[in-house]
Amino acid sequence: MPTYDTVIKNGRVLDPANKTDAVCDIGINHGKIDAVGEGLETSAGGRAINAVGRWVMPGHIDTHAHVSSAGDERNVDRALGLAMLAESGTTTCLDLLGTPESLSDGIRRLGSGINVAGVMALIPHLTIPQDDPPIAMMRDVVSDALSRGAVGVKMIGGYHPFTPESTAGVVEAANEQTAWVAFHLATKDSSSTLEGLREVPDLLGEGRLHVAHVNSYCRGMILSAEQECREAFDILDEVRGQVVTESYLAQMNGTNGLCDEDGNVVANVPQNCLTARGYPTTEAGMRQALLDGYGYAQTVRDGRVILVTGQEAVDIWEAANTAASLSFPVNPASSAFTLATEQYEPEDNGAPDDAEFRIDAVSTDGGAIPRNVAIERTMALVNFGALTALNAVRKLSYNPAIMMGLINKGHFTEGADADITVVDPDSGLATMSLVAGEVIMEDGKSVANGGAWIVTAHGEKAAQESGLKYEVVDLEASQLYRGWS
Ligand SMILES: [Zn+2]
Structure with a gap:
């Protein structure tokens, strides 16, 4: 009976390349997909991952x-x-x-x-x-x-x-x-x-x-x-x-708020963002769009990038001499x-x-x-x-x-890279992922x-x-x- 370093058990396995849509297990050895089937067993010291109720996709x-x-x-x-x-x-x-x-x-x-x-x-x-x-x-x-x-x-x-x-x-x-x-x-x-x-x-x-x-x-x-x-x-x-x-x-898009010495927004994308809501494509227009809660500034909090708006966004944009990363819901x-x-x-x-x-x-x-x-x-x-x-x-x-051209990815054919995303179909959120058979994300962390x-x-x-x-x-x-x- 073959065994596996890691087995993802009883998830809904979705693999369009192989036309697979079935509740079953995935067996991984040495970072590669080794088997897709029922009742797969881990080797001594191997890891079994319970995926009941989850989608398991490349x-x-x-x-x-x-x-x-x-x-x-x-x-x-x-x-x-x-x-x-x-x-x-x-x-x-x-x-x-x-x-x-x-x-x-x-x-x-x-x-x-x-x-x-x-x-x-x-x-x-x-x-x-x-x-x-x-x-x-x-x-x-x-x-x-x-x-x-x-x-x-x-x-x-x-x-x-x-x-x-x-x-x-x-x-x-x-x-x-x-x-x-x-x-x-x-x-x-x-x-x-x-x-x-x-x-x-x-x-x-x-x-x-x-x-x-x-x-x-x-x-x-x-x-x-x-x-x-x-x-x-x-x-x-x-x-x-x-x-x-x-x-x-x-x-949300992602853009930049840079203005030139004459007080005009420099790039085409942020100009379009302002024009779309009737703001002038000027420094004053940009400031107002941020203050009004239409424009957002990107900033770092707890090691992750978040969006802020209003006066806080204006402060970030000014501190960057207008060259700040911004977002608009366009x-x-x-x-x-x-x-x-x-x-x-x-x-x-x-x-x-x-x-x-x-x-x-x-x-x-x-x-x-x-x-x-x-x-x-x-x-x-x-x-x-x-x-x-x-x-x-x-x-x-x-x-x-x-x-x-990533021919070893995107499918669960035997020998493919064991890069896997596990999703909760109710929330739509990924709950776990693996790269080359190693867990890289668990419960959104x-x-x-x-x-x-x-x-x-x-x-x-x-x-x-x-x-x-x-x-x-x-x-x-x-x-x-x-x-x-
Ligand atoms: Zn891009």
């Missing part, structure tokens, strides 16, 4: 998180997001706004046992030499980022937009090297709204791209939120097979719902359950921004009848693994440190030198580059 993979910083936002330590993600049930994340050095440093200082891949944010005069980088420069920037341990790069058009030509060059330079390339939409010719999405087919040509947080372009700034979702689906359909996508389910629930649940028509004779989703994954866009509600809100959609149980797991775990740094083969040397555990991902196996030549 660990949540968050394809849009913030757990490091390129140096822009200093009023909170982004590495705190590692524990915040673990506490919400995430087991792997893709960091989308830092540098390889700040990421590996954060895992060392404040790691929570979760696996982390990161891209390097492209910020002129900070992480790249100049604005509107020419493609030759971008080729060097991408290869340098990969060798330092990033899996690719991210353009943040809502804050540092490039010309359309330069934007297309970034995509091309990354594609040539099979590097991840994520884009918070907007070029100098558009804004970080549906307008930004309308540019994508032309910018992309035959290229490949991670279109970040699609919900951010469906906030009802140009058309109604529902019309914007429909148009977003049409646009993304034009580039189907070339893009990977995610959307998040929190009402994401309509209707867009969140539509983007999370809409599927393509099923294939001939296919069950609706098997049809592909319009948007690949549910992300948090959280981490150190306190809105790590991907699991909780996806469970609310299940309880509302908008997603089946297996489809919820597809959006949270299976699809994100496919997106990133982070109980581990460290974590594996996910790099490409080009970053292996940097990963070794970091002293961290690491894993190498082959992005040729990712959905982003599948079929790419």
Whole structure:
């Protein structure tokens, strides 16, 4: 009779890759899934985990998180997001706004046992030499980022937009090297709204791209939120097979309150937040929005990032010389719902359950921004009848693994990584998670440190030198580059 280091007993095991939805046990040996079945027994000294009444799913993979910083936002330590993600049930994340050095440093200082891949944010005069980088420069920037341990790069058009030509060059330079390339939409010719999405087919040509947080372009700034979702689906359909996508389910966004010497709000995203409620895009407008309880400031309390508003938010924003991390409740629930649940028509004779989703994954866009509600809100959609149980797991775990080419994650096939999230279906909250068979979160508390740094083969040397555990991902196996030549 085989035995196991750890057995998770009598939970509802949900594994869309293997079409499993059954109450049974999962046996883990040496950090890998060894068996899924009934009556599995622990070895001497092994651990049995009672999961009666719980859902047991492959660990949540968050394809849009913030757990490091390129140096822009200093009023909170982004590495705190590692524990915040673990506490919400995430087991792997893709960091989308830092540098390889700040990421590996954060895992060392404040790691929570979760696996982390990161891209390097492209910020002129900070992480790249100049604005509107020419493609030759971008080729060097991408290869340098990969060798330092990033899996690719991210353009943040809502804050540092490039010309359309330069934007297309970034995509091309990354594609040539099979590097991840994520884009918070907007070029100098558009804004970080549906307008930004309308540019994508032309910018992309035959290229490949991670279109970040699609919900951010469906906030009802140009058309109604529902019309914007429909148009977003049409646009993304034009580039189907070339893009990977995610959307998040929190009402709150995350932005920055920076104002210039003339008292004007600098970046496009916070300008849009103010405009959406009729505030002027000035320092006075920002102050009033915070005082009125519309805007929130991020701050740290008891080692976790929280949101505060009113005078307290104004004080934080002023103490940061306006460069504070802020949040506004600008994401309509209707867009969140539509983007999370809409599927393509099923294939001939296919069950609706098997049809592909319009948007690949549910992300948090959280981490150190306190809105790590991907699991909780996806469970609310299940309880509302908008997603089946297996489809919820597809959006949270299976699809994100496919997106990133994490072929040993997102499913419970024998030999897969024992990364597991256990969820209470009534509260919708994750109650336990394991990474490589080790418990990293229990009852909503982070109980581990460290974590594996996910790099490409080009970053292996940097990963070794970091002293961290690491894993190498082959992005040729990712959905982003599948079929790419
Ligand atoms: Zn983000």
